Amino acid sequence: MKILLVHPEDDPENGPWANRAWDQVVDIGLGGVDAYARWSRRFGCPITTLSSLRGVDDFQRVRRLLAKGCGQLIDEHGLDWWEILSLLLHGELESYILLQHFARSVSPADEVCVSRPGLHASLLRCLRNGVKVFPWQRAGQRNGLRHYLRVAHKLSVSQMIDVIGDKYDGGYQFRGRFARRGKRLQRPAVLLPTAYVNVSRTGAAYAMTFPEENFLLVATRRSGWMQDLPQNVTAARLSAYASLRDRRDENDRMEGRWRLLLQELTSTAEFESLNRLGYLDNFPRWLRHGFEVRDAWRNVLDREPIEGVLCADDSNPNTRIPLLLAQARELPNVACHHGALDGRYLFKRSHADVILVKGKMEKDYLVRRCDVPQERVEMGAPARPANWNSSDSVGRPESQPFILFFSEPYETWSGRQEEFYRDILPSLAEIALATGRKLVVKLHAAESEKERAGMIEQILSGEQKQITQIVSGPLTEDLLAKTWFGITVLSTAAMECSVRGIPCFLCRWLEFLPYGYVEQYIRFGIGIGLQHAGEIKQIPQVLLQYQVGHDVAANCWQPAAAGRLREILTSSHRVCTTAAS
Numbered sequence: 001m002k003i004l005l006v007h008p009e010d011d012p013e014n015g016p017w018a019n020r021a022w023d024q025v026v027d028i029g030l031g032g033v034d035a036y037a038r039w040s041r042r043f044g045c046p047i048t049t050l051s052s053l054r055g056v057d058d059f060q061r062v063r064r065l066l067a068k069g070c071g072q073l074i075d076e077h078g079l080d081w082w083e084i085l086s087l088l089l090h091g092e093l094e095s096y097i098l099l100q101h102f103a104r105s106v107s108p109a110d111e112v113c114v115s116r117p118g119l120h121a122s123l124l125r126c127l128r129n130g131v132k133v134f135p136w137q138r139a140g141q142r143n144g145l146r147h148y149l150r151v152a153h154k155l156s157v158s159q160m161i162d163v164i165g166d167k168y169d170g171g172y173q174f175r176g177r178f179a180r181r182g183k184r185l186q187r188p189a190v191l192l193p194t195a196y197v198n199v200s201r202t203g204a205a206y207a208m209t210f211p212e213e214n215f216l217l218v219a220t221r222r223s224g225w226m227q228d229l230p231q232n233v234t235a236a237r238l239s240a241y242a243s244l245r246d247r248r249d250e251n252d253r254m255e256g257r258w259r260l261l262l263q264e265l266t267s268t269a270e271f272e273s274l275n276r277l278g279y280l281d282n283f284p285r286w287l288r289h290g291f292e293v294r295d296a297w298r299n300v301l302d303r304e305p306i307e308g309v310l311c312a313d314d315s316n317p318n319t320r321i322p323l324l325l326a327q328a329r330e331l332p333n334v335a336c337h338h339g340a341l342d343g344r345y346l347f348k349r350s351h352a353d354v355i356l357v358k359g360k361m362e363k364d365y366l367v368r369r370c371d372v373p374q375e376r377v378e379m380g381a382p383a384r385p386a387n388w389n390s391s392d393s394v395g396r397p398e399s400q401p402f403i404l405f406f407s408e409p410y411e412t413w414s415g416r417q418e419e420f421y422r423d424i425l426p427s428l429a430e431i432a433l434a435t436g437r438k439l440v441v442k443l444h445a446a447e448s449e450k451e452r453a454g455m456i457e458q459i460l461s462g463e464q465k466q467i468t469q470i471v472s473g474p475l476t477e478d479l480l481a482k483t484w485f486g487i488t489v490l491s492t493a494a495m496e497c498s499v500r501g502i503p504c505f506l507c508r509w510l511e512f513l514p515y516g517y518v519e520q521y522i523r524f525g526i527g528i529g530l531q532h533a534g535e536i537k538q539i540p541q542v543l544l545q546y547q548v549g550h551d552v553a554a555n556c557w558q559p560a561a562a563g564r565l566r567e568i569l570t571s572s573h574r575v576c577t578t579a580a581s
Helices: 033-043 058-067 081-105 119-127 137-154 157-168 197-209 248-265 269-276 283-303 317-328 360-369 417-435 449-459 462-466 477-481 493-498 517-523 533-544 552-556 564-570
Strands: 002-006 024-027 047-049 111-114 189-194 215-219 233-237 306-311 333-335 354-357 377-379 402-406 438-442 468-471 483-488 504-507 528-530
Touching (some): 002 119, 033 047, 033 533, 058 081, 081 119, 081 269, 081 283, 081 317, 111 119, 119 269, 189 197, 189 283, 197 215, 197 233, 248 269, 248 283, 306 317, 306 564, 317 333, 354 360, 360 377, 360 517, 360 552, 402 417, 402 477, 417 438, 417 449, 417 462, 417 468, 417 483, 417 533, 449 468, 462 468, 483 493, 483 533, 493 504, 493 552, 504 517, 504 533, 517 528
Parallel strands (some): 002 024, 002 111, 024 047, 189 215, 189 306, 215 233, 306 333, 333 354, 354 377, 402 438, 402 483, 483 504, 504 528
């Protein structure tokens, strides 16, 4: 058999492989029903996806692999740097495990080709002999330039500054020289570390829930900055606390330990392959930047009257560090998540005294699916906005002129964005035309309006485009109040619709993250699952019999009791945080 593996950035129908005969095509990314039917007709063979080979215990394997290095890179402040930084490698480990499944599924006599050089081609060559890779190096140089131009085109000036800062000044050694620090806080405050605006919004929501507390929101990058904050929140930039001291002795000492750990790690095939291919080469640089970030957070804790930490993103190393520093100082530390669910608990350790979850759905996911100890998890969402479920238009189709599609930056997770749109948007536009409504494409903050408009221009007919509009920016109550139904793949917006009584459909066949989010949504009545693109046309009939479950809001959102954060901050009973979740 001749088998072609297609990289997510490559088009099977255009490239040096397009006119060859194949017995099977495997998409390393994820496309749609329309794409796979088209490719199957073109090549006359089955189309499968690499992700379809995922095993039930794959995340347990990732967890066990990440645990191998724990306890050996601990600094003088009690931080385990392997545990902090190894989360950056989980994607490579997941890819290796998937390719192991693939390598076992094919015969040694089969001819296997990959559409371009890169992680998957290199890892597959570690697993079997004779893998052929199409030589795109010359074209790749030109494509590389186009790639960076395309990325730059998507980003705002502020986002570009963040990218450059992360790459070349990750420890604030340059930016720290120019950052201005505000006045020292006069009253004790809860620290809210953030790197992204969604994390900041979650922190601000908890601040409004507990108006009797003071909060200090510290942003590690510009994308975490918020202008309109509650009165009990003070904002600062982490760069203003940067420490410019000489760390050469610590760097040399820890890099020596890293070399010893690397020898141990590479006794396993997974880490040996990653190391041989150079994917562990950046670890010393990550360490150096990590120490610089750590010292900036230490300065925050030393100079400000911090009485506890509330972290809404403990998977990001830069915002996980203050949570761990708080634990080492025996300060109360609380974790929560800025989205509906956090699948990285499948393989990361939990260190927080308490994990605040928004409702039954999130608690069940952490305890049942991720094996987080139940005694660590407590339901305590931010206060529910007063306008939830208050719209008089719910249930009145004449006042609901919008069909709302929640888009996501699917290509970030190897999704084929244009193919997703081809599966979803034409059918939605036809429903809009048939019912006299508008199709609204609500973009995620990371999406480019110009680029998405170009895709829609290619996909929809002239008549369909006339009733379609793109909306960016925050999701507003006015937009939701006018929504007949929502549809998404797995956006947290499904939860926001459900608590307001707005039907929301989930495109299960396009689920691009492997953490079981859509299954969990449906398990708790959050959204209506669609198994195939053809079911979109049946939505108007489904809505005739649709009723919102009475317990959906409680499944999603159970606000924290008044004063509960104060109890956590002052509790004399501290949950042991040394055991792995």
